[in-house]
Amino acid sequence: MFVELGLAAGSVYLYNYLNSSEERKFKNNFNEVMLKTGIKNKDEETFKIYKIETKSYGYVCYLKNTKGLSVEHLESKINILECNLNSIVQIEKATFRNYIKMYVVNKDLDKFMFEPVKCKSHQLYFGKDYKGQSYTIDLNKHPMLLIAGATGYGKSMLLACILTNLVYNSPKDVELYLTQLIKGEISSFADCGPVKMVAYNPTELMIAINKVRMKMEERSNLFKAHGIRNIQQWNSHFPNRRMKRVILVCEEMSELMELPVWEQIWKVVKAGRSVGVHLIGALQRTTATNLDTDVKSQMTRITFHQNSIIDSQNVINSNNAMKLKRGECIVCGNDGEIKIKVPYIDDDFVLLNKYVPEIRIPTKKEKQEILNVKKINNKIYSIEQPQIIDVEENQIKPTGKKRVRKGVISLEDIEDVNREG
Structure with missing residues (x-):
């Protein structure tokens, strides 16, 4: 049991040591880049990382606000930072805080499959x-x-x-x-x-x-x-x-x-x-x-x-x-x-x-297209793509008219009167 606890403690120590070693290396690299970009005040001071957090995608860094410098100075050199740090860099100024937060992404996001994400209609x-x-x-x-x-x-x-x-x-x-x-x-x-x-x-x-x-x-x-x-x-x-x-x-x-x-x-x-x-x-x-x-x-x-x-x-x-x-x-x-x-x-x-089952996917079965048709004067018309189809009169079934309230005249009735008149 003591051996197992010792191994576990050793593993944790080694993990933290390696992480802290990588963090120190990154901080030193960042400080060197800052000096060489010329971002400094009259006292030769520049932005420095005072806190760093390791994330799955890279780091979250906290930079001290430096007198005479603003977040715009940092943003103006973001291309140089990304090139030298071999990372994607995003700067965020925390409101009413005396620090600047910097996100550093230096690892590719793994390929992930689509699955719906809960969202509103907008x-x-x-x-x-x-x-x-x-x-x-x-x-x-x-x-x-x-x-x-x-x-x-x-x-x-x-x-x-x-x-x-x-x-x-x-x-x-x-x-x-x-x-x-x-x-x-x-x-x-x-x-x-x-x-x-x-x-x-x-x-x-x-x-x-x-x-x-x-x-x-x-x-x-x-x-x-x-x-x-x-x-x-x-x-x-x-x-x-x-x-x-x-x-x-x-x-x-x-x-x-x-x-x-x-x-x-x-x-x-x-x-x-x-x-x-x-x-x-x-x-x-x-x-x-x-x-x-x-x-x-x-x-x-x-x-x-x-x-x-x-x-x-x-x-x-x-x-x-x-x-x-x-x-x-x-x-x-x-x-x-x-x-x-x-x-x-x-x-x-x-x-x-x-x-979404309604989304079409390839199939060996030929999909039958449903046409929206209408019968006028014993001839059938396709509404989407108007065309006349010749059909024998004895093959056409009469269509029932819609029931209307008493005293209400439908548009079809008016059209019939005009044709007959």
């Missing part, structure tokens, strides 16, 4: 930050999102992650309008309850945009009539008439910018925020033409790996997107740049189907 789940914490974006603060990046680095996976988590958590609180003019994975969500429409061509896209625009106008008029500023206030004052979040998702937005419908989409971007209408747009190649200052100022930018310095700078005004690996992205918003890792999702979406 929160979009992206994955995990490099401290291992779930990361969400609040649509109240970031109402319009632009997702950019080279092919094969995770744009579609992020969209799938966002949509699955929304459908899983808030099926009755969101409405989704999806557009896919070129080949993509977004049509896999077509059967999900919150999805009101999937547009596959410019004509269908115009219909979807008009529906969204009309909803915006209706809500705007209601807000004016009741003295309401935004959707949060409306839902707070009218809990029995709660409004859903409306999200328009556009794959390959650069294609849409060349179509007349872009003007209508841009109206959604500019006026949708207060009434709870949002846009998520994906963009592969970023240029000064399709990503001008107006677009960048109106939308929160998320980028995956970019192949060139120019593409990276076009999105986030820095070269950092070139360093990203597959499944990693940078969120560039009001809080600066935040690096996120997207959860792993298989190409066939089998994992997503486990949580």
Whole structure:
């Protein structure tokens, strides 16, 4: 027993010794970098680490406030710090405290599988930050999102992650309008309850945009009539008439910018925020033409790996997107740049189907498309794609008319009178 206790105590001592040794090495390295960057006051003093905590992702360091220096001095050299410490560095100034907190991430986050994270309807789940914490974006603060990046680095996976988590958590609180003019994975969500429409061509896209625009106008008029500023206030004052979040998702937005419908989409971007209408747009190649200052100022930018310095700078005004690996992205918003890792999702979406069975996955059985049809004058019409089908009269079963209250004339009755007259 004494031998076992001795071994246990020795193991703990060795673990603490190794940790403290690594911490001392890191502190010395940091102090050396600080001196060489020239961050110092008139008394040749600089920031020093007085406390360090070892975490699974790296370290949390506490720096003493130094007279004559501010947190801005430290932030101005963050690129040098990251390069010399071979880490991701985040600076946080604690309010009313005499220290600065610095997060140092020097270990890659392990690959993790997608699983739903509890969120409200105005929160979009992206994955995990490099401290291992779930990361969400609040649509109240970031109402319009632009997702950019080279092919094969995770744009579609992020969209799938966002949509699955929304459908899983808030099926009755969101409405989704999806557009896919070129080949993509977004049509896999077509059967999900919150999805009101999937547009596959410019004509269908115009219909979807008009529906969204009309909803915006209706809500705007209601807000004016009741003295309401935004959707949060409306839902707070009218809990029995709660409004859903409306999200328009556009794959390959650069294609849409060349179509007349872009003007209508841009109206959604500019006026949708207060009434709870949002846009998520994906963009592969970023240029000064399709990503001008107006677009960048109106939308929160998320980028995956970019192949060139120019593409990276076009999105986030820095070269950092070139360093990203597959499944990693940078969120560039009001809080600066935040690096996120997207959860792993298989190409066939089998994992997503486990949580949301309506998500389509590959099958050997051919899916029968259900047509919405209507009989007019003994001929059958398809409502989605109008076409006349010749059917023998004796094969057509009479359709029963809807019962109406006494004294109420239906629109169909009026049309019949006009035809007979």
